Amino acid sequence: PRVHEVLVQKAGKKLGLPVIPSRMAMLTRPNHGRAACHYCGQCGRGCKTASAFSSSQTMVLPAMKTGKLNVICNAMARELLTGPDGKVTGVSYVDKPTRTEKQIRCRAVVVAASACESARLLLNSKSTRFPNGIANSSGMLGRNLTDTVGYGLGGQIxxxxxxxxxxxxxxxxxxxxxxxxxxxxxxxxxxxxYHIEIGGGFGMPQIGGFRGHEGYGAKLKEEVRRYYGSYVGFAGRGEMIPNEHTYCEIDPEKVDQWGIPVLRFHFRWSEHEINQAKHMHDTFNDLIVAMGGKPQPRASRREDGGISVGGSIIHEAGTVSMGNDPAKSVLNKYCQAHEVKNLFVADAAPFISNADKNVTLTIVANAWRTAEYLAEEMRKGNV
Incomplete structure (x- = not known):
């Protein structure tokens, strides 16, 4: 742990909070041609050695090397096409460079465009059989939208x-x-x-990083050097419970640059999430005080009224929920549409809740399970 993290561990011990090594999905030893992390610290720019997990480097590139994957770039999916029996027969998409519509035929389709875009694609896929969107007889497409609950507080130590x-x-x-x-x-x-994420240390100095320090010349420089690296930040990331007031639907008037109808969002935190954010504030305040510091509320574009703005944590989930009852859900437990047996959704859209953990690795695990089920169903001739 870094110096500030050691102090957080000590404060956590005083307060009875477990401060443990974080899980970062980064390699500590070489694996399948991917090098171990060499601590360059530039993870936010994309990992050149593929030591940090990303779907493009860890999954897409290896799949391309098998020769069994064809990637169509600059394609904007418009709708899923269906036959007389209701099954998906192909995908209509816009070729961006030429702005023309193209189609690709399919035996089965797996949608994984992210929770909101997957719902948008399905809602826009209308037919005589599915006038409100493909596989949407339950009316649950777009419902149960959730995002991670967020709140942050910093302090000077x-x-x-x-x-x-x-x-x-x-x-x-x-x-x-x-x-x-x-x-x-x-x-x-x-x-x-919720869980607590911790920030601090000697990050790269940047414009705006020393707001609040006044003066000029040598005095200002002395202040900046004194306080540089003395700030810590705590960010809470918590579970949201789905509610009837939070969902997305097709906007009846607006379209994107490709002429495809866009989503319109409705979002409301319940008292569950608001109370959770208050608990985060009290906990972070206690941690900073236990470190001998002074809490300093931070201005954040992500937050409003003491809780994150819906969608700002970008952990959207729900919208195409799985379940056993076709009247209350769109997909079964294998992320297969109840009404369209060759349609699968394999991102965060099937989630029926949004746990405090980041959604990526759960998406990966669930998609793997879905892929194995689809392969077996295709082998049996059921798809």
Missing amino acids: PALENLPRHNCDGIGGMHVYVPWWLLDDKKKNFPRG
């Missing part, structure tokens, strides 16, 4: 002032984090929970 300068990058991102620790607490005023 005097113990970190004037530290000797050193490279504290290490493996990208946080080296420790706090998992949800009140699973058995029945007294709290919200369901489920």
